[in-house]
Amino acid sequence: MARYAAKLLFDWHPDPATGNRVVRLTEERIVVFPARSPRASVERAKRLGKQAELRYDSGHRLRFVGILQLMELGFECAPGEVW
Numbered sequence: 001m002a003r004y005a006a007k008l009l010f011d012w013h014p015d016p017a018t019g020n021r022v023v024r025l026t027e028e029r030i031v032v033f034p035a036r037s038p039r040a041s042v043e044r045a046k047r048l049g050k051q052a053e054l055r056y057d058s059g060h061r062l063r064f065v066g067i068l069q070l071m072e073l074g075f076e077c078a079p080g081e082v083w
Contacts, residue, residue, distance in 0.1 A: 001034040003077070006045035007069040010052070010062050028068065038072070045070055 008029045014021040031048050035041035049064035073081075 001036055002041075003032060003073040004035050004041040004045070005030055005032050005071055005073055006041070006048070006067055008045065008049045008052070009065040009068050010049070011065055013061055013063055014059070016060050026065075027062070032073070041070060041072070042067070 008031060010027045010029065012025045012027070015023060015025045029052070031045070033041075033044055033048065035044050045067050046064075049067070052062070053064050054062040
């Protein structure tokens with residue numbers, strides 16, 4: 001099974017530091033996972049992003065925005081390496 005790396009984009013609403021609802025703090029996250037095909041890798045990356053969303057009683061939430069980049073990690077990539 002092929003390994004894939006996805007760069008996911010999240011944003012905080014409202015900004016946890018300032019409380020601002022217009023200007024938002026964003027976060028990029030790289031995740032590595034196996035998938036059977038390129039199409040399956042897109043679905044898996046979206047599912048991982050949705051599962052990582054957070055919501056607090058205070059009204060703050062970390063929302064999954066989308067996939068910024070997705071690539072297959074080939075034989076040239078060592079097991080513990082991410083590009």
